Amino acid sequence: MSVTTLPSRGIAVRQPGWIARLLDYKPFLIVMCLAPAIGLLTVFLTYPLGLGVWLAFTDTTIGRRGIYIGLENFQYLWTDPLWWGAVFYSVFYTAIATFGKFALGFWLALLLNNHFPLKSLLRAIVLLPWIVPTVLSALAFWWIYDPQFSIISYLLVEVLGVRSTNIDFLGTPWPARFSLIAANIWRGIPFVAISLLAGLQTISPSLYEAAMLDGASAWQRFRYITFPMMMPILAIVMTFSIIFTFTDFQLVYAITRGGPVNSTHLLATLAFQRGIAGGELGEGAAIAVSMIPFLVFATLFSYFGLARRKWQQGEAND
Amino acid sequence: MTDVAASPGNTNVASATPDTMAWDSRARRVMMIYLPLACFVLILLFPFYWMAITSFKPNAELLNYKEHNPFWISSPTLAHIKHLLFNTAYPTWLKTTMFVAIGSTFLSLFASTLAAYAIERLRFRGSPYVGLGIYLAYLVPPSILFIPLATVIVQFGLFDSPMALILVYPTFLVPFCTWLLIGYFKSIPYELEECALVDGATRLQILRRITLPLAVPGLISAGIFSFTLSWNEFIYALAFIQSGANKTVPVAILTELVTGDVYQWGALMAGSLLGSLPVALFYSLFVDYYVSSLTGAVKE
Numbered sequence: 001m002s003v004t005t006l007p008s009r010g011i012a013v014r015q016p017g018w019i020a021r022l023l024d025y026k027p028f029l030i031v032m033c034l035a036p037a038i039g040l041l042t043v044f045l046t047y048p049l050g051l052g053v054w055l056a057f058t059d060t061t062i063g064r065r066g067i068y069i070g071l072e073n074f075q076y077l078w079t080d081p082l083w084w085g086a087v088f089y090s091v092f093y094t095a096i097a098t099f100g101k102f103a104l105g106f107w108l109a110l111l112l113n114n115h116f117p118l119k120s121l122l123r124a125i126v127l128l129p130w131i132v133p134t135v136l137s138a139l140a141f142w143w144i145y146d147p148q149f150s151i152i153s154y155l156l157v158e159v160l161g162v163r164s165t166n167i168d169f170l171g172t173p174w175p176a177r178f179s180l181i182a183a184n185i186w187r188g189i190p191f192v193a194i195s196l197l198a199g200l201q202t203i204s205p206s207l208y209e210a211a212m213l214d215g216a217s218a219w220q221r222f223r224y225i226t227f228p229m230m231m232p233i234l235a236i237v238m239t240f241s242i243i244f245t246f247t248d249f250q251l252v253y254a255i256t257r258g259g260p261v262n263s264t265h266l267l268a269t270l271a272f273q274r275g276i277a278g279g280e281l282g283e284g285a286a287i288a289v290s291m292i293p294f295l296v297f298a299t300l301f302s303y304f305g306l307a308r309r310k311w312q313q314g315e316a317n318d
Numbered sequence: 319m320t321d322v323a324a325s326p327g328n329t330n331v332a333s334a335t336p337d338t339m340a341w342d343s344r345a346r347r348v349m350m351i352y353l354p355l356a357c358f359v360l361i362l363l364f365p366f367y368w369m370a371i372t373s374f375k376p377n378a379e380l381l382n383y384k385e386h387n388p389f390w391i392s393s394p395t396l397a398h399i400k401h402l403l404f405n406t407a408y409p410t411w412l413k414t415t416m417f418v419a420i421g422s423t424f425l426s427l428f429a430s431t432l433a434a435y436a437i438e439r440l441r442f443r444g445s446p447y448v449g450l451g452i453y454l455a456y457l458v459p460p461s462i463l464f465i466p467l468a469t470v471i472v473q474f475g476l477f478d479s480p481m482a483l484i485l486v487y488p489t490f491l492v493p494f495c496t497w498l499l500i501g502y503f504k505s506i507p508y509e510l511e512e513c514a515l516v517d518g519a520t521r522l523q524i525l526r527r528i529t530l531p532l533a534v535p536g537l538i539s540a541g542i543f544s545f546t547l548s549w550n551e552f553i554y555a556l557a558f559i560q561s562g563a564n565k566t567v568p569v570a571i572l573t574e575l576v577t578g579d580v581y582q583w584g585a586l587m588a589g590s591l592l593g594s595l596p597v598a599l600f601y602s603l604f605v606d607y608y609v610s611s612l613t614g615a616v617k618e
Binding site: 020023024026027029030032033034036037038040041043044045046047048049051052055060104107108111112114116120122123124125126127128129131132133134135136137139140141143144146148149151154158186189190194243244247248249250253254267268271272275276281284285288289291292295299 | 351352354355358359361362363365366368369372380381383388425426428429430432433435436437440442448452455457458459460461462463464465466467468469470485486488489492493496520521522546549550552553556557567568569571572583586587589590593594597598601602605608609
């Protein structure tokens, strides 16, 4: 290969070997460059995705090749109260956690967009919950939610005297559900805040100046400048957030494992419990596949968010 | 994306102007900005503080709030960390996790650099569609894939082997890195490559001598991001690894250290703290790369 770069004394020297010529042949080069990425993604992503859909229509268990059984898995799930419970909690969890993350994250982004000392340090600190392994921070939350030694209960009972008994965070269904949502919001705020902060920084200050000359109040400036200008990035970040909140697994698995009495199962944890722990691969795959319609819905949401951006800014300015 | 890296200058201009016009009084500024910010920081950091303080507390203090102030340690101890390092397989787990994270980071950097170069610089018919396809792969969450992937892993004879994780993690790392690097390659002037072509360099020489050195910040961003994501990954590691020695830190702490009804909170929190330290350390060294890659990937 280095032959070609040598300052050639005569034309005779410039005779690259067939390997060098092949490596400079564009179609071959394209195929070669794309092969590792496409290969990995095909073998470990596309193929399993198809296989997962196929498994959902079979009665495969661990160690036994299943046979095609049509919609039986789905019919069974349709009558399974646990599956309905998981669907309900997945939607509820996603809705409340996404709302919380975006309300608080947007607020934090607006706060960070101000000018104050130690700004970059603060921005670095804020991202920490997102950097640290989720399971490990989930363990910290588990300890914070301990029935006997919860620090929150201690604060409320001993220090503030608001309550007389400890809160049973994870022992009963509804408190457990909200405790998990709180942990999820805690973990999601940094991502939302930092992404939205990047969007806020692209808004031209001249817009605000113009609005203030026209006598717009702070709320009006937010409502008619900040918010519409943030729509495109908001739509993208929200799609990501919805997809990964809906398919969340780690937090619930680490803190409650779906309990108490299966009240906090998300579809992903239920799929794991049935598919891997219980060995019913076919049924687990069916539960996983039943998440797809929700995800498609979320992706379409993003698509229309993007379409709106084109309409606002003109086709050329993408 | 590159504008994020260069943004501090812009930021001040963008935010300072509304400031001076709208926020007149100092008290109001404290109430509206500093107080909420302090609350946010307090809440976002508290679990880490709690994690850290628990790992150095002796058991007697840990479970007795009446006589000891729970927010402070009166007699700090290294017993939990000692127990973790010498009585459990924690060092092995750390080594496995490090091996898996580094292996999958290099594999995905290799694959996505080539792919990004092909898509952005070799430009062929349909290259935008390949890029879009890779982007869509990012939207497929691991929770859907882990059951069929487990059967694939078994078919390949990789079950219970860290190699399985090294091969599987690129499924979520490659899409991310490819998009990040496409953005970086876009910012490198094409004229540089044309000059090299005119001088008789081959495509691969151009990639190695010109494009890659200029894309180093992008490679660092992609690399540290991949490392963090693979270090933190949980569901695949939980589903594909069975034997205690091959587990990664997050899985091992949850499955090996949580035993019986009495939780060893001190050891658990010490394990979490130690398991978080490598990424936290990495993070503190490369904060700006993190922020730019996070926001860059979202903007793309």
